Amino acid sequence: MPSELGSSVGAAVAASLTIPSDSEQTVTFSLAWDCPEINFSKERTYYRRYTKFYGTRGDAAAKIAHDAILDHGHWESQIEAWQKPVLEDKRFPEWYPITLFNELYYLNSGGTVWTDGSPPVHSFTSIIERKFSLDRSRSDLKNTVSISHHNDTAVDILERMTSVLEQVHTPVTSNSAFGPNLLQQGEENIGQFLYLEGVEYFMWNTNDVHFYSSFALIMLFPKLELSIQRDFAASVMMHDPSKMKLLCNGKWVSRKVLGAVPHDVGNYDPWFEVNGYNLYNTDRWKDLNPKFVLQVYRDVVATGDKNFAKAVWPSVYVALAYMNQFDKDGDGMIENEGFPDQTYDTWSVSGVSAYSGGLWVAALQAASALARVVGDKGSEDYFWFKFQKAKGVYQKLWNGSYFNYDDSDGSSSSSIQADQLAGQWYARACGLSPIVDEDKAKSALEKVYHYNVLKSREIWSGVTYGVAATMIHEGLVDMAFQTASGVYEAAWSQEGLGYSFQTPESWNTDDQYRSLCYMRPLAIWAMQWAFSQPKLHKYEANPEMNEDSLVLQHAGFSRVARLLKLPDEDVSRSALQWLYVGVSLKCNVHQNFRLLVNGEGKMVGSGSFGTVHLAMSKATGGLFVVKSAQEGPGLKSLENEATMLEKLHSPYIVRCMGRDSFVGRQGEGRLNLFMEYMAGGSLSNVADKFGGILEEKVIRLYTREILQGLKYLHKNEIVHCDLKCQNVLLGSSGNVKLADFGCAKRLRDLKSKGASMTSWQSISGLLCGWPLKF
Structure with a gap:
């Protein structure tokens, strides 16, 4: 088909020269194009990084080609100087430098986008649903033009349009994963960087995979790596309640909740609509938040950039507080929830796991070290304690030769996971203390080598490189090269499977691959990091921690964690079951909950206020207790207790989960108070069961926790007024909590009135000569 008159559909370059015999000459030419804009499907357009130097008009191709012709020789010499130390390092087998440098193809071929770091440019079609006006005075306009154009109507209108677009869209970046907002005044805006998880997995900056590949960026383009982590830090603080449908079960969930690190920064509208992944609800994944914390700390120790550390520290804290909800039993360790809730998204995990658990342990240590960098002494001590x-x-996952897959006693619990020491790997890479003993790490890696390397039916290339890096950190260098060489033989060698410059995520012994051109194989640079680890800015935790500070830090951390708790179906029912009581049948506790013991309900306590029954939630099966009272002094006492407890949040105070006021069948006012169930009973019960004799160390433990509870109360200007063994409750693990706040008083209320006490306390006080007023 012929071209139209005046148009160009192609071009050719011709050069004429005379070459004398026995000589050579070089013809240098350059091919360049200028495409300054990146357009995404949600009407957002960005300028590429190079427009900072060549402008945004799209007419700089000749200038780009000119610079390339002049400078390419210098570029080539710089590349050779960069590669030379690795190529000449006698420690490395011949295949290693070849694979190391060639895997970098993905930084160009992975759908790479590098913006100038400015907010997106919009067209008027993108704001057609918004109300706006161009009718405003020139003094209102942000973008002024040269005075020579003051009579140019077109310029004036364009100026107004530009101003409207800026004012309409400027606030939107605060509700997105727009990392440049975290830059401080004077810091360089290097731009934002995107690359795909894979050419078949169309998601940008997939965090759980970038965890492996990020070593290439932190070693070669550290400012781009910091930019990516700023974006993730911003995403932690954003909440997107718009719904997306999960492929695994068809349920609709929020796209991204506050505190969760997203799986990726999106696909069709990166940074603004995160989590393109929708197979599972990644807000419940156990590896994303710890991986974010570990990457941030590694980047800080690699660059020494304290401004970056301070900017992202709040997001690190929130990311860890969010994870607290997955510590179901309060032992300090998160638990997986029986579905593929981590990067291995076809492998279900339950309970404490080697992979996610190890990442969590390492992340807590990294958070403590990062807190020291930013000068947060309280958090430094608290996260070190955690x-x-x-x-x-x-350590309970250790079975004598390796760490079990998980502790659920399921059919896969004793499986040998190649990536079981991911937390140990990152701790070593960050210059932190190892999370497991050296002999255990070596034993586990030897087991992995003999079973997962030599006998595996499926090979994950990026994970293989990560495991090899772990081996190097543990001093098993020969084993590391033998492990990683398998990837070279299959993917890059002439006798291999032909995967050169398109390394897949994995392949099996039948030569079937999955996901060509994948991000994770860049993890080979983790091996190079282990060999040539830059000087680390290592921070040691202070062994002397202030106990009072720990208590305060725990209270604050727990409060943040409670506010971040996921509003999924099960959790929301648990939290809102008290609302269900008030809006359902409006009858007594026996009709709203299935009480235990033959359906009649077991009374576990009583007092002057009324009764206490053990109960079970119909929604979740969780146990709790219901304190019930009707009109009279008992009702007032229970109301006082509810008022007190609803404002108290301490590990040493029994937790109130809600209340329900209603009218009984006889027209009497009634109140149910829903409390956590302390399975150990009271100190009086324990003393009776054990003949009144307890070990001295147990008594010291109980006393310490009682005093911690009292200290918390007194700091909040509250006096218990009824402290006795019957009102000190034990959990199943031996933890102690103060209970029964019916007589409790606030100090400000005692300035003009005396304090009421139980008869027992009054008599003992009189015998000791105590006054009855404060």
Whole structure:
């Protein structure tokens, strides 16, 4: 088909020269194109990074080609100087440098986008549903033009349009994963960087996979790596309640909740509509938040950038507080929930797991170290305390030769996971203390080598590189090269499977691959990091921690964690079951809950206020207790207790989960108070069961926790007024909590009135000569 008159459909370059005999000459030419804009399907357009130097008009191709012709020799010499130390390093087998440098193809071929770091440019079609006006005075306009154009109507109108677009869209970046907002004044805006998880998995900056591949960026383009983590830090603080449908079960869930690190920064509208992945609800994944924390800390120790550390620290804190909800038993360790809730998204995991659990342990230590960098002494001590606690729990996965897949006693619990030491790997890479003993790490890696490397039916290329890096950190260098060489033989060698410059996520022994051109194989740079680890800005935790500070830090952290708790179906029912009581049948507790013991309800306590029954939630099966009272002094006492407890949040105070006021069948006012169930009973019960004799160390433990509870109360200007063994309750793990606040008083209320006490307390007080007023 002929071209139209005056148009160009192609071009050719011709050069004429004379070459004398026995000589050579070089013809240099350059091919360049200028495409300054990146357009996404949600009407957002960005300028590419190079427009900072060549402008945004799209007419700079000749200038780009000119610069390439002049400077390409210098570029080539710089590349050779960069590669030379690796190529000449006698420690490395011949295949290693070849694979190391060639895997970098993905930084260009992975759908890469590098913007100038400015907010998106919009067209008027993108705001057609918004109300706006161009009718405004020139003094209102942000973008002024040269005074020479003051009579140019077109310029004036364009100026107004530009101003409207800026004013309409400027606030939107605060509700997105727009990392440049975290830059401080004077810091360089290097731009934003995107690359796909794979050419078959169309999601940008997939976090759980970038965890592996990010070593290439932090070693070669550290400012781009910091930019990516700023975007994720911004995403932690955003909440997107718009619904998306899960493929696994057809349920609709929020796209991204506050506190969760997204799986990716999106696909069709990156940074603004995150989580393109919708197979499972990644807000419940256990590896994303710890991986974010670990990557941030590694980047800080690699660059020493304290401004970056301070900017992202709030997001790190929130990310860890969000994870607290997955510590179901309060032992300091998160638990997986029986579905594929981590990067291996076809492998179900239950309970404490080697992979997610190890990442959690390492992330707590990294958070403590990062807190020291930013000068947060309280958080430094608190996260170190949590690290030590979780580290102790993690050891129970050790079976004598490796760490079990999980502790659920299921059919796969004793499986040998190649990536079981991912937390250990990152702890070493960050210059932190190892999370497991060296002999255990070596034993586990040897087991992985003999079973997962030599006998595996499926090979994951990026994970293989990560495991090899772990081996290098543990001193198993020969084993590391033998492990990683399998990827070279299959993907890059002439005798291999032909995967050069398109390394897949995995392949099996039948030569079947999955997902060509994948991000994770960049993890080979984690091996190079282990060999040439830059000087680390290592921080050691202070062994002397202030106990009072820990209590305060725990209270604050727990409060943040409660506010971040996921509003999914099961959790929301648990939290809102008290509302169900008030709006359903409006009858007594026996009709709203299935009470235990033959359906009649077991009374577990009583007092002057009324009765206490053990109950079970119909929605979740969880146990709790219901304190019930009707009109009279008992009702007032229970109302006082509810008022007190609803404002108290301490690990040493029994938790109130809600109340329900209603009218009984006889027209009397009634109140139900819903409390956490303390399975150990009261100290009086324990003393009776054990003949009144307890070990001294147990008494010291109980006393310490009682005093911690009292200290918390007194700091909040509350006096219990009825402290006795019957009102000190024990959990199943031996933890102690203060209960029964019916007589409790606030100090401000005692300035003009005396305090009421039970008869027992009054008599003992009189015998001791105590006054009855404060």
